[in-house]
Amino acid sequence: MNLPVVSVILLVVSTVHAFQYTELAQYIDSHQEEYVEALRDWVAIESDSSNVQKRPELHRMMEMTAQKLRLMGGTVELVDIGEQELPDGQTVTLPKVVTAQFGNDPSKVTVCVYGHVDVQPAKLEDGWATEPYNLTDINGNLYGRGASDNKAPVLAWIHAVGAYQALNMELPVNVKYVIEGMEETGSNGLDAMILAQRDTFFSDVDYIIISDCSWLSRRPALTYGTRGNCYFFAEVEGPKQDLHSGVYGGTVIEPMTDLIGILDTMINPSGKILIPGIREAVAPLSDEEWKMYQDIEFDVENYKSKIGVSHLMYTNKVDLLAHLWRYPTVTIHGIEGAFSDRGTKTVIPLRLSLIYHVIFLYPVVVMLQVTDYLHSVFAKRKSPNKLKVTMVIGAKPWLADPQQALYEAGKAAVRRVFDMEPDLIREGGTIPIAKTFQDVTGKSIIMMPIGGFDDGLHSQNEKMSRYNYIEGTKLFIAYLNEVSKIQKTSV
Numbered sequence: 001m002n003l004p005v006v007s008v009i010l011l012v013v014s015t016v017h018a019f020q021y022t023e024l025a026q027y028i029d030s031h032q033e034e035y036v037e038a039l040r041d042w043v044a045i046e047s048d049s050s051n052v053q054k055r056p057e058l059h060r061m062m063e064m065t066a067q068k069l070r071l072m073g074g075t076v077e078l079v080d081i082g083e084q085e086l087p088d089g090q091t092v093t094l095p096k097v098v099t100a101q102f103g104n105d106p107s108k109v110t111v112c113v114y115g116h117v118d119v120q121p122a123k124l125e126d127g128w129a130t131e132p133y134n135l136t137d138i139n140g141n142l143y144g145r146g147a148s149d150n151k152a153p154v155l156a157w158i159h160a161v162g163a164y165q166a167l168n169m170e171l172p173v174n175v176k177y178v179i180e181g182m183e184e185t186g187s188n189g190l191d192a193m194i195l196a197q198r199d200t201f202f203s204d205v206d207y208i209i210i211s212d213c214s215w216l217s218r219r220p221a222l223t224y225g226t227r228g229n230c231y232f233f234a235e236v237e238g239p240k241q242d243l244h245s246g247v248y249g250g251t252v253i254e255p256m257t258d259l260i261g262i263l264d265t266m267i268n269p270s271g272k273i274l275i276p277g278i279r280e281a282v283a284p285l286s287d288e289e290w291k292m293y294q295d296i297e298f299d300v301e302n303y304k305s306k307i308g309v310s311h312l313m314y315t316n317k318v319d320l321l322a323h324l325w326r327y328p329t330v331t332i333h334g335i336e337g338a339f340s341d342r343g344t345k346t347v348i349p350l351r352l353s354l355i356y357h358v359i360f361l362y363p364v365v366v367m368l369q370v371t372d373y374l375h376s377v378f379a380k381r382k383s384p385n386k387l388k389v390t391m392v393i394g395a396k397p398w399l400a401d402p403q404q405a406l407y408e409a410g411k412a413a414v415r416r417v418f419d420m421e422p423d424l425i426r427e428g429g430t431i432p433i434a435k436t437f438q439d440v441t442g443k444s445i446i447m448m449p450i451g452g453f454d455d456g457l458h459s460q461n462e463k464m465s466r467y468n469y470i471e472g473t474k475l476f477i478a479y480l481n482e483v484s485k486i487q488k489t490s491v
């Protein structure tokens with residue numbers, strides 16, 4: 001009998017394979033202030049991709065991101081994706097895309113984390129309670145533009161790998177990063193970059209992970225679908241110059257009247273889209289989906305009070321979620337060229353553009369249907385003015401199977417960190433690059449949000465709670481371990 005020897009061998013084996021989650025989680029807790037400071041440094045950079053005046057800041061943001069990854073010993077590249085053409089014909093350099101790699105063990109699963117470090121515009125005078133580019137901690141909420149969308153999640157992914165390194169623990173998977181700086185304006189240049197690197201950087205990637213969305217409630221969530229987004233301009237052009245309404249009003253067929261006339265034919269007051277073929281192109285809700293939606297934690301009263309309305313388009317949870325996630329809608333954003341200052345200007349504008357978008361459908365279908373429909377409605381007015389309809393963004397929807405192994409690993413990671421089952425949700429917004437990743441690389445994608453339901457993305461007082469930021473980092477740590485098991489069991 002030599003039992004002691006056997007037990008020693010077993011001990012060694014179990015040490016090699018054990019996932020030391022507790023140590024990693026403790027490391028994250030004890031480095032919390034460092035992570036908040038890292039977020040403060042990133043939020044301080046006005047990396048607004050919609051404003052070309054801020055382009056130097058955006059370039060600096062990409063360089064800072066690359067440098068952080070370089071200091072961790074990653075193989076980092078700043079990939080040139082060319083120039084952006086502006087509406088006036090000028091060109092400006094696009095922010096480089098950061099790619100990085102940690103580990104290249106062919107026996108391990110390789111995941112690729114996608115994120116972005118550009119932000120929406122923000123000014124104090126828009127109604128922020130704090131300076132938008134100065135991260136401010138109020139009661140455990142970290143306020144700042146880009147805090148939740150998407151700087152803290154990107155940092156959390158970087159810190160997750162950093163924690164394994166700091167504790168000298170081997171990464172359970174190879175980790176790659178693709179971090180861009182044009183997401184908020186349509187990921188200009190990224191599609192071409194992914195296509196160009198399909199057989200190089202992306203060739204060994206097994207799964208793509210995106211954390212650019214939010215939970216629906218206080219319960220953690222995994223996201224398995226996003227809506228598409230077709231953004232249009234409809235321009236009505238009339239007289240060759242602006243006209244005084246006292247001198248010419250009553251004789252001229254006004255572009256504004258024409259524009260408002262067609263605007264009112266797109267959607268009715270109860271939310272029904274009047275453009276033929278749009279609503280019909282989406283399959284009705286299945287019984288299974290109805291059941292899934294019914295089980296999701298979503299407080300309608302809380303939702304109403306958060307946005308400050310007394311009632312919504314639908315009264316029950318399932319209808320609301322279905323119209324938020326899977327059915328199309330029309331949203332009107334603005335009228336360019338119209339008088340909008342204070343005062344009593346009396347001018348008939350010569351040219352107006354209606355800016356709107358139709359959500360969730362394949363862009364080609366939407367473009368044809370919308371353009372044909374608006375021209376036919378306009379023709380009935382028999383106006384001498386001219387209508388031009390252009391689709392400027394056509395981003396496809398994305399949908400995954402939430403029962404696949406990639407999502408099972410996500411559920412296990414949520415159970416480990418939060419001790420509960422995640423909600424399986426879809427997202428009303430669009431993450432256009434998800435569909436590109438799926439189509440070009442052929443890899444499966446999981447969306448694993450850590451942002452809170454009330455983070456105010458794109459809005460005033462955007463924030464990321466410390467709780468979500470820190471527990472989210474632990475979630476990513478746990479997920480890297482869970483996803484490493486996939487190949488062993490189900491491939």
Ligand SMILES: [Zn+2]
Binds near residue numbers: 116149150183212
């Ligand atoms: Zn985002």
